[in-house]
Amino acid sequence: MHPILHENIARINRRQLFGRTASGIGAAALASLMKRDADASESAVPGSTGLPGIPHHAAKAKRVVVLWQGGGPSHVDLFDDKPVLRDMATKDIPDSVRGNTRLSTMSSGYGKWPCVPAIKPHANYAACGMRMSTMLPDIGALADEICLVRSLHTEAVNHAPGVTFFLTGSQVPGRPSMGAWLAYGLGSETEELPTFVVMTSSDKGKTCGQLFYDYYWGSGFLPSRLQGVRFRNTGDPVPYLANPPGVSETARRLLLDDIAAMSRAHLEDYGDPEIDTRISQYEMAFRMQTSVPELVDFSDESAATLERYGPNVQIKGTFTNNCLVARRLLERGTRFVQLMHSGWDQHNNLFTQLEKQCIDTQAPSAALVHDLKERGMLDDTLVIWGGEFGRTPFGQGDPAKPTGRDHFGKAFSWWLAGGGVKPGFVYDSTDTKENLQNSSVTF
Template sequence: MHDLIESNLSRVTRRQFFGKSASGVGLAALASLLQRDGALAADAPATRGAPALPGLPHFAPKAKRVVVLWQGGGPSHVDLFDDKPMMRQRAGQDIPDSVRGSTRLSTMSSGYGKWPCLPAIKPHKAYGKSGIVMSEMLPNVGKIADEICLVRSMNTEAVNHAPGVTFFMTGAQVPGRPSMGAWLSYGLGSMTDNLPAFVVMTSSDRGKTCGQLFFDYYWGSGFLPSRFQGVRFRNTGDLVPYLTNPQGVSSESRRALLDEMAAMNAAHMADYGDPEIETRISQYEMAFRMQSSVPDLVDFTKETKSTLDRYGPDALVKGTFANNCLIARRLLERGVSFVQLMHAGWDQHGNLHTQLAEQCKDTEGPSAALVQDLKDRGMLDSTLVIWGGEFGRTPFGQGDPKNPKGRDHFGRAFSWWMAGGGVKPGTVYGATDEFGWNITQDPVHVHDMQATILHLCGIDHTRLTYRYQGRQYRLTDVHGNVVKGILA
């Protein structure tokens, strides 16, 4: 017991030493931050962004920016991206036991006695010079077929929405770990002082089908310092709260207030060395700078009519997926490194025949427009675009076996597409069996995809780690391999 007390006292002494010493690491970092922001040195030269960790990137990145077009609920791979003629021949017949095996399914269908094969509800066709076959419900994605890599062999252990989303975003099905955007912000720093490095926007199908909730931990920082978490832009009112000064408060007064608060926080930092104090100051400063950068961000008057038409009729409707895609391009132009658009509405358990086409109508056009827009501006080669959801949908129909109305969750095999940022364009990677059930070629697990994304950003996923609770953690945990077949 005596040894334990002495050990604890020793740790407290060290913490106090580094916190109170003028040469402490935390205070030095704070001084650098304040000098950069002008709170301690008004004449200090301006810098752009925040530096990467020492030694990062590990090698030259293909992607300097990442945008994730998240389709929450589970887009149906067999309806959209992985057409199976055999399923049309066997429509209504049970999918054989030899195909289904011991596949883990959700509780909504794991006890079914019937497994009626449900083929794609709309015809498919070949698009582009590459001849990639996709649903006719994806005409705009078809127009960029020669820019995308369609991955038909994604797989995950998750069978429910929140664990599935959390798995890709953080590397674990249980909340608490840092999100991918937080890892990249932590490792690679930022390219701008005027906007966050990591921005999140959400949208939904506006009540057309079963929407999914958006939890903060999908873009959280987990055990990393909280300054690396994503900043969520709102769908109503100001994009970010408190950007507007209260009535009667001038920008000069606010600047003076921030300087006084920075000085008080600096004193607190010197006493305790808490990195969250540094976060607090940096966030105050970011909010002040965003007072001028955000109004410009959402000033669409300089966008051409042809550009707005490309994003569709909802391009200027706040809170829509189309509007978020347009803002995403403007964020990427202004130096934001990681943009995460989260759209809910792909959970078609009982309305597949009516609402799947509506989801495509709302989202596939803006998704394709973003890719084409980036290409036209010379940004696609250095921007990685990712389109996908937490899993696919079952090849069998859900509901009345004689007249199924929907599909259940399905993680054994599903499809994503990627574009730009070092991805091989106009290609299909991976394959499934004649029922779209089992992967027959080149499986890509969630951890493999995470490793590949980090690789495209110049990061060896095994070397970007953070020590927490006595062990080194990483986004891919102890798993994951770079999928070299999708690299250009």
């Protein structure tokens, strides 16, 4: 019998089981869905707090950092130079190429789809000669370390469903996020910091931003202790870490011990797994009173490191600051860090704001990869950079003078680094098979 199922059965008698079905039958069903063979427990990794028998073999990636670029970065302008678009600038994309591509309501009713080539030149970078925009010089300099995937696609044409799909596996909210799954399967490497941390940032006023919903880092039907802990971008990263005036650390410890004793008694009566979560989170919060202030204190970072990240590195709530905090989290044992930065939704200001967005984000993204490599952590850390979809190869707005690009899910690009991915490599193309079959002109 799976340990989770056995534990819940031991705690709950028949009356409690049927009287409290949400924490009784629901917990039993969840445990049965997640059960593993009994023999697998013998092969559990020593010291692991995750599932017995997981991982099944030596994994290359022990931790993950997701650099989520909310809004849909334009792969056409950044990662996939298309000479045909330059040759056909201002001309409509042929119907034979556009086919039945799903578009948002902002473009689906257009009668014209004028080709708009990349707004800035592209160049070949590093020894591998990877081609990308000159707006990404620092990422380009690390081209020998990254794998550029140009063949991603999605059904979603609106932001929230697109983000939800990539972070939870479904366009409909409610499923566990990938950070929660990783925390569930592999457990924690530290007791001083959360296993799964989320930080958000936004360049408000520069370009259109998106909302960050809690279910982007939620635990779904998994225990809530596995959901991401969101660090705030103003004030203390986590609320209420500091003791109230007049309350000493000793007094806080005694208070928590009393609360834990009452919670355990309540747990014996009700068997609710969320009570376990409450106990563990109180203890984590107490330990974080020491670990978090040290985490966000950059006084031990060299001047060269701070300069590498950029001028905003000391400004809380910026993407730059969050990138450095992410590296410090990873080297202290946090397994999954999710940075969510909005501002890539350039419908009406592509020509004025895309480059500014790159200036704000590309140097710290590259600095994070550089730092991980310098510290010998890149080989076992998977870095993921991407958004929910790309942008259309045709312009939006006035057909005679387009000002932006619409959402485009048919094909777009992400890049990855470390964690066993093939470095200095470009995988596939944004030219879809449908396009290749229906036209000799590809985009």
